[in-house]
Amino acid sequence: MGGPGSGNKNLSGKRGERSPESNARRVAAFRTAVALSKEIKYYGAEVHPDDPKGRTYAAVAAEKLWKMACGSSANSPGSVKAIAEILDRTEGRPVQTMDMNLSTASREEQAAAIVAALEALKEDSEAVN
Numbered sequence: 001m002g003g004p005g006s007g008n009k010n011l012s013g014k015r016g017e018r019s020p021e022s023n024a025r026r027v028a029a030f031r032t033a034v035a036l037s038k039e040i041k042y043y044g045a046e047v048h049p050d051d052p053k054g055r056t057y058a059a060v061a062a063e064k065l066w067k068m069a070c071g072s073s074a075n076s077p078g079s080v081k082a083i084a085e086i087l088d089r090t091e092g093r094p095v096q097t098m099d100m101n102l103s104t105a106s107r108e109e110q111a112a113a114i115v116a117a118l119e120a121l122k123e124d125s126e127a128v129n
Helices: 020-044 057-070 080-091 107-128
Strands: none
Touching: 020 057, 057 080
16 A cells, blocks of 8 residues: 555655655546536537527527526426526625634643533533433
């Protein structure tokens, strides 16, 4: 697998570091994703051969998305997912809030707080029994 004494000199075996093979896989995956995005944009800019108006694939897809959002007839409701996609593309995605509990206490202080909380839970459970 790797690490000191494994015989593989390409792997450092240090904790917290990625192996060269792991980094190469990540770079290859990123390049593939970028290449796929470029191809999708390139293909979307081409003229759709079956469109009587001579529009691009992207224009035809946008029209289909709007029709899905609005519903195909007065009796059928629109697609909430299509509406959300249109709003995300035109208005941007809503800001997501995150709660983060950042402590400035040392590890020892954090450990002491955990032990105190566990002892309080133990006392509560003993009091109930």
